[in-house]
Amino acid sequence: MNRTETYDAAVIGGGVMGCTTALHLARGGMWVTLIERAGLCGEATGRCGGTLSLMYVPAVLVPYAMRGRDLWKDAARWLGRDIGFNDRPGLDIAFTETDGEALGAEMGLRAAAGAPIEIIGGNRAREIEPALSKDVTAAAHCAQDGHALSYLSGVIFHRALSGAGVDVRVGTAVQGVEGGDRGFALRIGNGSLRARRIVLAGGAWMRRMIGWFGLDVPIICRVTQETISERMRPIVKSGIRVFRDISLKQAANGTVLVGGGRGSRWVEDADRQDIELEPLVVKRVMRDALDSARRAVPDLAAARAVRMWTGIEGIAPDNMPVIGPLPGAEGMFTIGCQRSGFTAGPFMGRLLADALLERQPEMPIFLPAFDPARLLTMAPVDRARGVPTV
Ligand SMILES: Cc1cc2nc3c(=O)[nH]c(=O)nc-3n(C[C@H](O)[C@H](O)[C@H](O)COP(=O)(O)OP(=O)(O)OC[C@H]3O[C@@H](n4cnc5c(N)ncnc54)[C@H](O)[C@@H]3O)c2cc1C
Numbered sequence: 089m090n091r092t093e094t095y096d097a098a099v100i101g102g103g104v105m106g107c108t109t110a111l112h113l114a115r116g117g118m119w120v121t122l123i124e125r126a127g128l129c130g131e132a133t134g135r136c137g138g139t140l141s142l143m144y145v146p147a148v149l150v151p152y153a154m155r156g157r158d159l160w161k162d163a164a165r166w167l168g169r170d171i172g173f174n175d176r177p178g179l180d181i182a183f184t185e186t187d188g189e190a191l192g193a194e195m196g197l198r199a200a201a202g203a204p205i206e207i208i209g210g211n212r213a214r215e216i217e218p219a220l221s222k223d224v225t226a227a228a229h230c231a232q233d234g235h236a237l238s239y240l241s242g243v244i245f246h247r248a249l250s251g252a253g254v255d256v257r258v259g260t261a262v263q264g265v266e267g268g269d270r271g272f273a274l275r276i277g278n279g280s281l282r283a284r285r286i287v288l289a290g291g292a293w294m295r296r297m298i299g300w301f302g303l304d305v306p307i308i309c310r311v312t313q314e315t316i317s318e319r320m321r322p323i324v325k326s327g328i329r330v331f332r333d334i335s336l337k338q339a340a341n342g343t344v345l346v347g348g349g350r351g352s353r354w355v356e357d358a359d360r361q362d363i364e365l366e367p368l369v370v371k372r373v374m375r376d377a378l379d380s381a382r383r384a385v386p387d388l389a390a391a392r393a394v395r396m397w398t399g400i401e402g403i404a405p406d407n408m409p410v411i412g413p414l415p416g417a418e419g420m421f422t423i424g425c426q427r428s429g430f431t432a433g434p435f436m437g438r439l440l441a442d443a444l445l446e447r448q449p450e451m452p453i454f455l456p457a458f459d460p461a462r463l464l465t466m467a468p469v470d471r472a473r474g475v476p477t478v
Pocket residue numbers: 100101102103104105106123124125126127128129130131132133134135136137138139140141260261262263289290291292293311312313314347348398399400401423424425426427428429430431432433
């Protein structure tokens with residue numbers, strides 16, 4: 089490969105979106121650098137629950153999530169190492185008639201988009217998962233859900249990226265980007281580097297990155313918690329979610345991971361998360377999440393939390409991804425802010441790389457629904473109402 093001082097592409101942000109985009113660009117013949125301010129997959133990607141579910145994504149993203157799940161299952165082939173994938177049917181449960189109806193309506197849209205989801209009653213749900221509470225009145229069941237060990241993703245991507253010839257720069261924050269006739273200049277530390285194309289893959293920092301180009305978009309950040317229990321005897325096999333509340337799953341080593349919950353917090357600026365999340369609030373959110381988990385699975389009454397952490401992600405007001413060319417700067421692209429983005433991430437990155445390599449992507453990626461330009465005229469998120477879920 090003829091390597092000049094100007095990269096064909098610089099990808100900024102080393103989560104699942106940036107890593108897969110960089111990997112496929114390099115495998116497609118481009119000279120690529122991936123720049124990550126900390127370690128690869130140290131933010132949302134490595135902190136997430138690793139659930140690969142078709143039941144959490146907006147309906148239009150179901151086909152993408154199905155392909156993403158398949159890619160994680162097949163990680164040994166394209167990433168060089170297995171990521172601890174296991175098939176884990178999902179159950180989204182409701183306790184009240186009202187929630188049961190809302191669950192049925194939401195899941196119907198996902199089923200119509202191709203997800204193999206069936207609506208079942210409480211008794212059938214308990215046949216599938218005997219540990220479920222007798223208070224469960226209805227559930228959605230997706231036999232094709234799965235799980236992967238998201239915390240392994242950084243190590244696995246690093247090896248694959250280096251093997252593909254990507255110039256991986258960790259511990260390197262990009263401070264800004266200037267455009268020009270001969271491509272872009274990226275400011276890093278005391279120096280700079282040049283690239284013909286830029287991919288912004290900053291997750292919760294996407295709004296700030298887009299701001300480098302004088303554009304303000306109403307991306308907001310959401311902070312969620314994950315709590316892990318001590319090892320317990322085998323209790324649940326499925327990935328369980330309480331409708332519009334927490335999710336829980338038990339690992340092979342017996343620990344139970346409880347994530348999300350009604351206590352998720354909206355924050356304006358990703359870097360202020362520690363300031364905006366006071367320890368007492370975090371404690372309450374964790375306690376509420378564990379209470380919900382115990383209500384769903386009474387055998388978790390004895391579960392003791394050993395550790396909790398938070399993660400942060402960027403969300404657009406319409407809850408759709410922000411993927412495509414950035415207006416006003418040829419050669420500048422974004423990828424991220426995707427609901428349940430760990431699931432579909434490997435596929436979205438591959439699709440964007442194919443588009444940049446001028447190959448026909450397997451599914452459309454430059455869709456109006458994903459277009460960053462749509463955000464320029466969009467109202468900010470109404471925090472009280474949240475964002476649409478389907
Ligand atoms: C707690 C939690 C649980 C979740 N659980 C699930 C789940 O179970 N299943 C699922 O499918 N999805 C889940 N998600 C969503 C999923 O984690 C995200 O959608 C996905 O990981 C986002 O990937 P990303 O690459 O866009 O962002 P990130 O992984 O956040 O990567 C962005 C990167 O950009 C870097 N960066 C920022 N600024 C700069 C800069 N100036 N210079 C260089 N680098 C920079 C950051 O350090 C970061 O590493 C969860 C999210 C959270 C927060």
